[in-house]
Amino acid sequence: MAGIVVSGTGLYTPPHSISNEELVVSFNNYVERYNAEHAAAIANGDVEALLPSSVEFIVKASGIQARYVVEKEGILNPEIMAPRIPERANDEISILAEMAVVAAREAMTHACKAASDIDAVIVACSNSQRPYPAVAIEVQNALGIEGFGFDMNVACSSATFGIQVAADMIAAGHARAILIVNPEICSGHLNFRNRNSHFIFGDVATAIILEKKETCVSGDAFEIVGTKLQTKFSNNIRNNFGFLNNAAPEGIGKPDKLFMQEGLKVFKEVVPMVSDMILEHLRALNIPGDSLRRLWLHQANIHMNEMIGRKVLGRTPEEGESPVILDEYANTSSAGSIIAFHKYHQDMKAGDLGIICSFGAGYSAGSVVLRKL
Ligand code: COA
Numbered sequence: 001m002a003g004i005v006v007s008g009t010g011l012y013t014p015p016h017s018i019s020n021e022e023l024v025v026s027f028n029n030y031v032e033r034y035n036a037e038h039a040a041a042i043a044n045g046d047v048e049a050l051l052p053s054s055v056e057f058i059v060k061a062s063g064i065q066a067r068y069v070v071e072k073e074g075i076l077n078p079e080i081m082a083p084r085i086p087e088r089a090n091d092e093i094s095i096l097a098e099m100a101v102v103a104a105r106e107a108m109t110h111a112c113k114a115a116s117d118i119d120a121v122i123v124a125c126s127n128s129q130r131p132y133p134a135v136a137i138e139v140q141n142a143l144g145i146e147g148f149g150f151d152m153n154v155a156c157s158s159a160t161f162g163i164q165v166a167a168d169m170i171a172a173g174h175a176r177a178i179l180i181v182n183p184e185i186c187s188g189h190l191n192f193r194n195r196n197s198h199f200i201f202g203d204v205a206t207a208i209i210l211e212k213k214e215t216c217v218s219g220d221a222f223e224i225v226g227t228k229l230q231t232k233f234s235n236n237i238r239n240n241f242g243f244l245n246n247a248a249p250e251g252i253g254k255p256d257k258l259f260m261q262e263g264l265k266v267f268k269e270v271v272p273m274v275s276d277m278i279l280e281h282l283r284a285l286n287i288p289g290d291s292l293r294r295l296w297l298h299q300a301n302i303h304m305n306e307m308i309g310r311k312v313l314g315r316t317p318e319e320g321e322s323p324v325i326l327d328e329y330a331n332t333s334s335a336g337s338i339i340a341f342h343k344y345h346q347d348m349k350a351g352d353l354g355i356i357c358s359f360g361a362g363y364s365a366g367s368v369v370l371r372k373l
Contacts, residue, residue: 003213005218005223006208007210009110009341010105010106012204013204013329018072018076023075024055024058026076026192027052034050058199062300065327066202067203068204069203070187071083082192094135096123097142100123100135103183106207110218115143117176118175118179119178120147120166121148122151122179123150123180124161126361156336157365159338159358160229160337160366162334178210180210182334183205184204186330186333189258191258191260194258197259197261204332206335206342213373223370224368225353225369226285226368229367230364231363239256239259241257241258267304270363273359274308278311278367290315293321294348298337298357298359299325299331299332300336302324340356341354353371
């Protein structure tokens with residue numbers, strides 16, 4: 001992998017933030033209405049009463065304080081509890097591409113790259129706008145980039161898988177520089193009526209530019225020391241939404257067509273899987289865990305990150321070593337570790353090592369070891 005660099009990143013943060021307090025008021029309002037409407041059935045045992053959510057639980061269980069969303073009113077309206085994002089005409093840019101373009105422009109500025117320097121666009125994210133045409137081709141068109149583009153989805157690990165794919169393509173000579181974008185409207189797949197998970201996601205877009213070291217003119221670039229990817233099938237995080245739903249109308253609108261998870265199982269299974277993968281990766285690269293200056297981890301749960309940080313470093317991470325952005329952004333799927341990288345690398349010195357690591361549905365996990373140039 002030597003010779004490929006991350007020369008720029010970008011971030012688009014949606015304009016609206018929802019606090020835990022606002023979200024819980026809306027959820028508990030829904031619970032009260034539901035229980036009142038079903039009072040008779042609840043009383044005779046035919047229906048289970050819904051339980052309220054609480055701000056204290058959310059903060060304690062996850063570390064999340066707030067989340068950004070592209071649309072707020074629909075989510076907080078107890079009669080809707082979903083974002084309301086009007087359809088756009090085919091000759092207008094789609095919202096996913098629009099977010100991606102804002103993040104991409106920042107990454108291109110950071111990397112000092114014009115559209116003519118870039119040969120490919122990868123949209124790597126958990127939920128696509130549509131099956132086709134690929135959103136990447138729309139982003140490519142909006143930015144005036146020649147070459148090719150394609151979409152890929154490895155859920156929360158889409159960005160790290162995208163980085164390995166792009167690095168391999170550059171190393172093989174198929175492109176000089178590649179733009180990877182991660183537009184995530186996680187509020188679109190979140191079941192805001194599910195008490196166990198209504199608080200976990202937010203919306204955002206991130207962008208990353210990869211290129212060869214010899215073309216890099218950015219003063220703030222990182223060389224890719226190595227990448228490692230891993231997948232292991234699990235149903236513990238699943239979403240059955242897809243194009244065949246139309247062929248099975250009995251399932252349309254059911255809760256399994258949104259994000260579902262067995263949160264505790266995910267927690268227990270993913271922490272050892274990811275810690276072992278990182279340690280194995282570092283061993284193969286001859287890098288001691290405690291020599292990493294920074295861990296830019298997937299941002300789903302503060303306790304998962306603390307446990308992974310301890311296992312990788314062999315001690316409790318010090319202030320700033322494993323930056324947390326999930327308090328402000330919640331889980332933004334593939335974008336989380338990239339937001340952490342984007343916001344928390346500027347103090348690093350030439351030669352400093354860090355690791356971007358994602359993990360999530362699949363299960364999937366990706367590790368990218370970086371050295372500051
Ligand atoms: N408000 C108040 N209490 C709640 C609640 C809420 N919104 N949701 C659940 N609870 C209660 C449950 O009823 C349960 O109570 P009990 O012990 O009396 O039965 C208790 O809290 C624990 O519930 P559980 O669902 O086991 O929560 P948890 O401690 O596992 O935390 C997650 C939930 C989702 C925060 C946590 O499991 C997690 O983050 N897992 C990993 C998520 C992840 O990385 N997913 C990847 C997605 S890409």
